[in-house]
Amino acid sequence: xxxxxxxxxxxxxxxxxxxxxxxxxxxxxxxxxxxxxxxxxxxxxxxxxxxxxxxxxxxxxxxxxxxxxxxxxxxxxxxxxxxxxxxxxxxxxxxxxxxxxxxxxxxxxxxxxxxxxxxxxxxxxxxxxxxxxxxxxxxxxxxxxxxxxxxxxxxxxxxxxxxxxxxxxxxxxxxxxxxxxxxxxxxxxxxxxxxxxxxxxxxxxxxxxxxxxxxxxxxxxxxxxxxxxxxxxxxxxxxxxxxxxxxxxxxxxxxxxxxxxxxxxxxxxxxxxxxxxxxxxxxxxxxxxxxxxxxxxxxxxxxxxxxxxxxxxxxxxxxxxxxxxxxxxxxxxxxxxxxxxxxxxxxxxxxxxxxxxxxxxxxxxxxxxxxxxxxxxxxxxxxxxxxxxxxxxxxxxxxxxxxxxxxxxxxxxxxxxxxxxxxxxxxxxxxxxxxxxxxxxxxxxxxxxxxxxxxxxxxxxxxxxxxxxxxxxxxxxxxxxxxxxxxxxxxxxxxxxxxxxxxxxxxxxxxxxxxxxxxxxxxxxxxxxxxxxxxxxxxxxxxxxxxxxxxxxxxxxxxxxxxxxxxxxxxxxxxxxxxxxxxxxxxxxxxxxxxxxxxxxxxxxxxxxxxxxxxxxxxxxxxxxxxxxxxxxxxxxxxxxxxxxxxxxxxxxxxxxxxxxxxxxxxxxxxxxxxxxxxxxxxxxxxxxxxxxxxxxxxxxxxxxxxxxxxxxxxxxxxxxxxxxxxxxxxxxxxxxxxxxxxxxxxxxxxxxxxxxxxxxxxxxxxxxxxxxxxx
Amino acid sequence: xxxxxxxxxxxxxxxxxxxxxxxxxxxxxxxxxxxxxxxxxxxxxxxxxxxxxxxxxxxxxxxxxxxxxxxxxxxxxxxxxxxxxxxxxxxxxxxxxxxxxxxxxxxxxxxxxxxxxxxxxxx
Numbered sequence: 006x007x008x009x010x011x012x013x014x015x016x017x018x019x020x021x022x023x024x025x026x027x028x029x030x031x032x033x034x035x036x037x038x039x040x041x042x043x044x045x046x047x048x049x050x051x052x053x054x055x056x057x058x059x060x061x062x063x064x065x066x067x068x069x070x071x072x073x074x075x076x077x078x079x080x081x082x083x084x085x086x087x088x089x090x091x092x093x094x095x096x097x098x099x100x101x102x103x104x105x106x107x108x109x110x111x112x113x114x115x116x117x118x119x120x121x122x123x124x125x126x127x128x129x130x131x132x133x134x135x136x137x138x139x140x141x142x143x144x145x146x147x148x149x150x151x152x153x154x155x156x157x158x159x160x161x162x163x164x165x166x167x168x169x170x171x172x173x174x175x176x177x178x179x180x181x182x183x184x185x186x187x188x189x190x191x192x193x194x195x196x197x198x199x200x201x202x203x204x205x206x207x208x209x210x211x212x213x214x215x216x217x218x219x220x221x222x223x224x225x226x227x228x229x230x231x232x233x234x235x236x237x238x239x240x241x242x243x244x245x246x247x248x249x250x251x252x253x254x255x256x257x258x259x260x261x262x263x264x265x266x267x268x269x270x271x272x273x274x275x276x277x278x279x280x281x282x283x284x285x286x287x288x289x290x291x292x293x294x295x296x297x298x299x300x301x302x303x304x305x306x307x308x309x310x311x312x313x314x315x316x317x318x319x320x321x322x323x324x325x326x327x328x329x330x331x332x333x334x335x336x337x338x339x340x341x342x343x344x345x346x347x348x349x350x351x352x353x354x355x356x357x358x359x360x361x362x363x364x365x366x367x368x369x370x371x372x373x374x375x376x377x378x379x380x381x382x383x384x385x386x387x388x389x390x391x392x393x394x395x396x397x398x399x400x401x402x403x404x405x406x407x408x409x410x411x412x413x414x415x416x417x418x419x420x421x422x423x424x425x426x427x428x429x430x431x432x433x434x435x436x437x438x439x440x441x442x443x444x445x446x447x448x449x450x451x452x453x454x455x456x457x458x459x460x461x462x463x464x465x466x467x468x469x470x471x472x473x474x475x476x477x478x479x480x481x482x483x484x485x486x487x488x489x490x491x492x493x494x495x496x497x498x499x500x501x502x503x504x505x506x507x508x509x510x511x512x513x514x515x516x517x518x519x520x521x522x523x524x525x526x527x528x529x530x531x532x533x534x535x536x537x538x539x540x541x542x543x544x545x546x547x548x549x550x551x552x553x554x555x556x557x558x559x560x561x562x563x564x565x566x567x568x569x570x571x572x573x574x575x576x577x578x579x580x581x582x583x584x585x586x587x588x589x590x591x592x593x594x595x596x597x598x599x600x601x602x603x604x605x606x607x608x609x610x611x612x613x614x615x616x617x618x619x620x621x622x623x624x625x626x627x628x629x630x631x632x633x634x635x636x637x638x639x640x641x642x643x644x645x646x647x648x649x650x651x652x653x654x655x656x657x658x659x660x661x662x663x664x665x666x667x668x669x670x671x672x673x674x675x676x677x678x679x680x681x682x683x684x685x686x687x688x689x690x691x692x693x694x695x696x697x698x699x700x701x702x703x704x705x706x707x708x709x710x711x712x713x714x715x716x717x718x719x720x721x722x723x724x725x726x727x728x729x730x731x732x733x734x735x736x737x738x739x740x741x742x743x744x745x746x747x748x749x750x751x752x753x754x755x756x757x758x759x760x761x762x763x764x765x766x767x768x769x770x771x772x773x774x775x776x777x778x779x780x781x
Numbered sequence: 782x783x784x785x786x787x788x789x790x791x792x793x794x795x796x797x798x799x800x801x802x803x804x805x806x807x808x809x810x811x812x813x814x815x816x817x818x819x820x821x822x823x824x825x826x827x828x829x830x831x832x833x834x835x836x837x838x839x840x841x842x843x844x845x846x847x848x849x850x851x852x853x854x855x856x857x858x859x860x861x862x863x864x865x866x867x868x869x870x871x872x873x874x875x876x877x878x879x880x881x882x883x884x885x886x887x888x889x890x891x892x893x894x895x896x897x898x899x900x901x902x903x904x
């Protein structure tokens with residue numbers, strides 16, 4: 006609970022209110038509680054005291070009443086036993102009432118004093134025979150209780166309202182006593198003293214005392230003390246308050262209050278607080294006088310009774326109010342003192358925060374807040390300095406950024422210029438395949454503008470298709486991104502332009518890596534190779550055409566000569582024959598040259614095909630050697646062959662193999678002088694087949710060995726031996742071997758020391774190679 | 782034997798045609814000659830040869846392949862064996878695809894070999 010209060014407190018918005026609330030709570034609250042408790046206890050004490058006082062008073066008053074009653078009874082008895090009265094009464098009874106005058110006079114003179122309103126004497130029948138007032142004589146009191154009881158003993162009773170005596174009724178009373186003959190004891194009559202209630206009132210009211218010379222009578226209690234008597238009919242018949250509304254309407258007032266009921270019903274005397282006949286809250290004590298059925302009530306209005314309490318409360322209230330005011334003023338004053346500098350600080354912070362760094366706060370309270378103020382000023386000063394420095398840095402930075410931007414701009418423009426001027430189409434894409442770069446040539450080739458392709462998937466603008474199948478050929482781009490390797494476009498790739506026309510292109514895709522070697526994209530470079538293709542085609546066509554044109558006359562020569570040589574046109578002389586044979590050979594050589602040129606062209610253009618099929622290499626080799634048999638015999642060469650045992654068919658293009666063998670064997674034969682030796686070996690090794698052609702020929706000069714496989718190259722010593730060699734043979738062989746996944750090399754210690762050529766073909770065999778032409 | 786067998790030669794080279802004729806006739810064949818494609822096809826229709834020797838480079842709008850295609854398209858003549866004799870290099874595959882039986886290069890083939898082939902094919 007306290008925590009909640011506390012949190013609410015802390016939400017108050019100002020120090021003032023916080024201080025105020027706290028002080029008020031901590032000051033006033035205990036004070037109030039203390040005050041209330043105090044008042045309560047005082048109230049209780051007072052209550053007790055008053056009750057006690059009232060009780061005492063009631064008891065005293067009761068005593069007084071009893072004393073009074075006693076006195077009037079005694080008086081009455083005295084009267085009753087007065088001999089004169091007795092005598093006279095006796096006489097009156099016996100004789101006529103006239104003689105009562107003397108009794109009356111006697112009564113009058115001797116006996117009626119003060120509160121006695123009158124005396125009357127009744128005969129034993131109840132008739133008044135003598136009285137101090139003539140009008141009383143003759144009344145019949147036989148029915149009245151005081152007569153009946155008075156016959157026996159002294160009796161006090163109230164006068165009933167309906168039966169006035171001596172002009173009194175109601176609240177006054179009569180005391181009766183029997184008059185008995187002294188000697189005989191016979192009842193002579195009943196004497197009745199009618200007393201005015203005033204005396205009792207005086208007694209009760211304390212006036213009697215005052216009259217008798219007492220200095221005070223009210224015990225210090227003031228105005229509302231009400232002492233009154235209530236009879237058994239619940240009627241107030243005696244009151245003491247002279248002037249008050251009590252008085253005005255209390256005569257004949259029914260008092261049906263709690264203590265009255267208690268007395269009459271339970272004979273219980275009460276002291277406490279209750280509501281009196283007027284409905285007012287009173288403190289009262291009751292005394293029951295059962296003898297007469299009277300109830301003595303002493304009541305004090307609680308208002309008056311507890312007036313001191315009220316006063317106390319007022320005082321307490323005043324004190325609290327003063328205290329609260331004191332607190333408030335103190336707080337306000339104090340708060341002002343504390344809050345003002347804080348507010349100054351807060352305002353200063355706002356000002357500085359808004360940008361006015363020159364502002365300094367002035368606090369001279371001499372306490373911690375002043376030191377805070379100083380620190381603040383220091384901070385503002387430092388801030389100012391920092392801001393200055395920062396401004397300078399910022400300016401510097403701006404300048405640098407500007408410079409750098411210019412540099413970058415320039416570099417960018419340079420790059421753009423370079424890119425634009427690259428003759429090839431350059432397109433770059435990111436990892437996801439979105440185009441991020443597209444140069445001018447790319448636009449020209451594809452027909453898409455830069456803005457049409459940038460950011461979009463490359464497939465939309467770079468549409469490569471295979472020339473042969475028409476299927477998309479974009480895989481090489483994906484492959485580059487995926488594998489991180491540079492890939493080439495497949496041959497015969499076409500690019501579909503924006504307008505749908507197809508353009509033959511060539512080139513490659515490369516992955517782009519960042520500094521961490523992660524693939525971030527791809528660069529595709531492509532060229533419109535229409536021109537190249539045309540040139541190629543022209544070249545091949547040219548070559549084809551040329552070879553065709555060259556061959557045609559030669560084949561005509563050949564056949565005609567052959568026909569002649571076979572004797573179709575008749576017999577010839579030996580000389581004629583010889584000449585013709587020369588021609589034939591020459592033309593054959595020419596054809597060989599043309600074929601060689603054709604092959605070289607095919608090799609250069611990469612257009613030759615490789616069509617492997619299961620080939621018996623040994624058989625092929627033997628076949629080739631058979632072709633050369635004439636030459637071997639002519640030069641008397643020793644030709645050895647050695648074939649491995651477990652040879653089998655391997656995948657190879659027999660035409661190409663033939664060319665290889667023809668060249669190697671031919672070279673061996675050509676460049677080995679007569680009576681030389683040639684050894685041919687065919688071996689099977691672990692993963693390949695090895696062909697060895699070893700000759701004892703002219704060898705290859707060391708300083709020319711590195712050129713042996715080059716196109717049109719002929720070693721000097723070879724030139725001497727064979728004048729019309731083409732220099733294309735080994736070039737072709739090497740090309741074929743390279744395209745067959747094989748290897749070729751040679752050993753030749755030096756000139757005239759012989760040469761050995763080695764060719765290895767993998768057991769896997771040759772791979773299919775697409776091309777348009779076969780080699781001749 | 783060879784007598785009676787008709788050979789149609791379609792080639793625009795007159796010298797070669799002469800030697801073809803001389804040689805083949807001396808072997809006993811009957812020789813018909815055409816110097817261009819359309820002429821050749823007409824002769825196929827009229828002479829019904831047993832073998833056609835076909836050159837590729839022909840004038841007149843139709844080359845040897847066109848002629849071959851035509852032959853293969855016709856129901857009657859598609860079975861006549863065709864020997865392509867040309868100096869064009871390596872169109873052999875194409876020729877075979879269209880349906881030629883043999884593809885020889887004149888410059889690489891001796892006359893003797895040609896005669897042998899002819900005899901072979903005519904059978």
